[in-house]
Amino acid sequence: MYDLRLVPAAVTGWWVTAAGILWQITGLGASLSVIGVVAAAVGWWHRVRGDGTHQSAIGASALAVAVVSVAFAISVGLRVEALRQHPITQKYGTVASVVVTPTDSPRVVGGNRMLFRASLRTLDGHGMTGRVVVFASAADFSRLSAGRPVGFRARIGRPARQDLSVAVLSATSPPTWGEAATVFRAAHGIRSGFADAARGALPADQSAMLPALVLGDTSGVSQQTIAEFKASGLTHLTAVSGANVTIVCGAVLLSAGLVGPRIAAVLAAFALLVFVIVVQPSASVLRAAVMGAVTLLAVVSHRRRQAIPALSATVLTLMIASPELAVDVGFALSVSATAALVVIAPVWSRRLVDRGWPKPLADAVCVAAAAQLVTAPLIAGVSGTFSVMSVVANLAVAAVIPPITVVGTAAAALSPIWPAGADMLIRFTGPELWWLLRVAQWTAKVPGASIAVPSGLPGVVTVAAAGLVTVLSWRWRWTRVGVCGAIVFALAWTMSGVSGGHDTIIG
DSSP: OOOOTTHHHHHHHHHHHHHHHHHHHHHHHHHHHHHHHHHHHHHHHHHHHTOGGGHHHHHHHHHHHHHHHHHHHHHHHHHHHHHHTOGGGGGTTSEEEEEEEEOSOOEEEETTEEEEEEEEEEETTEEOOOEEEEEEETTTTTTOOTTOOEEEEEEEEOOSSOSSEEEEEEEOSOOEEOOOOHHHHHHHHHHHHHHHHHHHHSOHHHHHHHHHHHHOOOTTOOHHHHHHHHHHTOGGGGSOOHHHHHHHHHHHHTTHHHHOHHHHHHHHHHHHHHHHHHTOOOHHHHHHHHHHHHHHHHHHHOOGGGHHHHHHHHHHHHHHHOGGGGGOHHHHHHHHHHHHHHHHHHHHHHHHHHTTOOHHHHHHHHHHHHHHHHHHHHHHHHHSEEETTHHHHHHHHTTTHHHHHHHHHHHHHHTTTOHHHHHHHHHHTHHHHHHHHHHHHHHHTSTTSEEEOOOHHHHHHHHHHHHHHHHHHTTSHHHHHHHHHHHHHHHHHHHHHHHHHHHHHHO
16 A cells, blocks of 8 residues: 555645635635535544544644645745735836846747746846746847846736746847856756757757757757657657656666665766756756656665655645746646556556566556556646547657667766767667657657647546546457557558658659
């Protein structure tokens, strides 16, 4: 059995924080009322059952939930009130001089415009703090990098989203550049050097994809490739995730037989720290590092019971340190995927192994299926699409992602000190990248590979219900035969189209 004692507290802290950010006082009041009713109902149900053995544990859990809910309600209430009273709110609709420090790499949003998140440093010469979203000219701000202060004139607007940002800034003048800290300059040098080395060693499509897979740098990936990855359910590979962290740290821990487990653990922790700095320590990267560390703990220790308490403690810690993550879809995806890999995938894998499946194949299939089951509703709610081919595509590329990540990360580390060695390592990733790109192309061309679903809450409910029905009906043979037959038919259709097009080109 899993240790679930911390789960109610983690869910409560997350729920209260999100409600306070989205609906403020009204949301906090409603949340506290609902939590009180649910806690009372659970206690009454256990008393009716007469299960006196666990009364003390139930009472302790109820008390913990009450304390957590009140503490988080006070915390997020104070933050929301501070946001409402922030001095920049008096400047909405005006133009002012600002200095900000970017917290992550910019992304192009079309029309020669870029978007990046930053921390506010000064407003009209006065020191000030707060999270801001910045829109600027891609040409003027082409030298932008995380951690490098930049000053400019900007029109100040209200935040478009309720995520504890204090303002949206639209740059109206060319920037003036400051000097980033040494660690940020070193990280930027590694990122740019690695991208240059990849362009010199690989074809264009592969050289653009390698930095995206290793460092989350998607600036060179074409819109066509982005669309193919979205349709095939592979978009998560181009964002730094817990899987990247697990692979990197796992590769280091393999040295335990040579240097001993304690030294290997220290080396893994150091590798994790360097990896986070190089890929930029934004909130999303920190989230991925924590979630990856939790998953790694479960895998390495072979004690999956400890993973749920660790995951719950992680959620509570991050809600305190970065409460804006409570309304971040990426955070929800990370938590749900991690929980699925720890709780659902092992159970499914054991059943397949009992039926004669090889364990590596059973693990790969179940990891892909479990992750798809819990993340698809959230993705559908945000994007309004559902990738039918996600499980097949992720299973097809599962074997090439670890070598790309490990070899690519080693090449990135070598690029500033031994360019020739980095070039050699990068070339070893060519076949794996070719296969990944081809899988994305083939699965994206499958008829109905990506289907439109309602966005928002209706999409979440629709896809979640469909997934639940599929899981419950999977025990019947006709369901399994029908799904497998549909997949085989779709792949055969696609491959015939690819072969036909190829023959036409040759002819």
